[in-house]
Amino acid sequence: xxxxxxGRTAKAKSASGKNRRRSxxxxxxxxxxxxxxxxxxxxxxxxxxxxxxxxxxKFSTARLTLLEIADKxxxxxxxxxxxxxxxxxxxxxxxxxxxxxxxxxxxxxCSEWRGxxxxxxxxxxxxxxxxxxxxxxDARKYILENPARGRRRNFRxxxxxxxxxxxxxxxxxxxxxxxxxxxxQGENHPRSKFxxxxxxxxxxxxxxxxxxREIAKKYDIQLTYVEQxxxxxxxxxxTEGLKIRGRFGFR
Numbered sequence: 257x258x259x260x261x262x263g264r265t266a267k268a269k270s271a272s273g274k275n276r277r278r279s280x281x282x283x284x285x286x287x288x289x290x291x292x293x294x295x296x297x298x299x300x301x302x303x304x305x306x307x308x309x310x311x312x313x314k315f316s317t318a319r320l321t322l323l324e325i326a327d328k329x330x331x332x333x334x335x336x337x338x339x340x341x342x343x344x345x346x347x348x349x350x351x352x353x354x355x356x357x358x359x360x361x362x363x364x365x366c367s368e369w370r371g372x373x374x375x376x377x378x379x380x381x382x383x384x385x386x387x388x389x390x391x392x393x394d395a396r397k398y399i400l401e402n403p404a405r406g407r408r409r410n411f412r413x414x415x416x417x418x419x420x421x422x423x424x425x426x427x428x429x430x431x432x433x434x435x436x437x438x439x440x441q442g443e444n445h446p447r448s449k450f451x452x453x454x455x456x457x458x459x460x461x462x463x464x465x466x467x468x469r470e471i472a473k474k475y476d477i478q479l480t481y482v483e484q485x486x487x488x489x490x491x492x493x494x495t496e497g498l499k500i501r502g503r504f505g506f507r
């Protein structure tokens with residue numbers, strides 16, 4: 257009588273499956289040219305910087321995002337993928353140049369934008385992460401909302417150059433000023449129930465220890481709306497500059 261060898265156990269099958277998936281991931285990562293030569297990342301970043309400083313308008317920032325521009329440059333010059341170390345703020349800096357003379361009222365020289373302009377103001381293109389829509393954003397506001405270091409921010413105000421140079425995108429030379437009070441936003445909205453002072457009062461109560469549910473019940477509003485205010489997703493013109501406690505400390 258012939259005895260068949262015992263089949264592999266479920267545990268052994270699971271282990272072999274994990275090994276196959278691990279080797280597949282390793283093979284996919286090995287396809288990148290930067291795996292064998294990590295120094296290529298810096299070389300290609302320098303190639304992008306040199307190209308954009310020489311031809312800043314070759315690829316319009318009004319049509320392509322900053323990282324898409326980097327992809328186009330690498331495709332044109334070396335036919336290689338974008339290095340992982342390259343970030344959008346680095347491409348942003350490549351599209352600026354020192355404005356030379358110092359101006360009254362500000363410290364340091366201007367960083368003049370060399371990309372596209374729209375309506376007389378510097379613009380960059382961004383993509384909505386939820387719907388995929390392309391948006392033209394004022395480059396001055398973009399660099400304040402997406403700093404090279406630190407937390408991203410969301411402004412409901414408009415940028416103004418302290419140096420008087422509309423081409424300048426130096427964050428130290430830009431301040432955010434309130435939107436036209438005649439516009440229907442924030443407390444000026446026809447259906448707004450609360451003024452900015454009311455919103456600030458809610459934030460102070462929240463920081464003092466009140467829960468979002470208690471505030472919603474006190475002011476007779478939706479709990480979700482209170483949570484959005486505390487996350488600085490709603491009424492940001494009222495909470496701008498305020499510190500609001502959160503799960504991981506103050507934001």
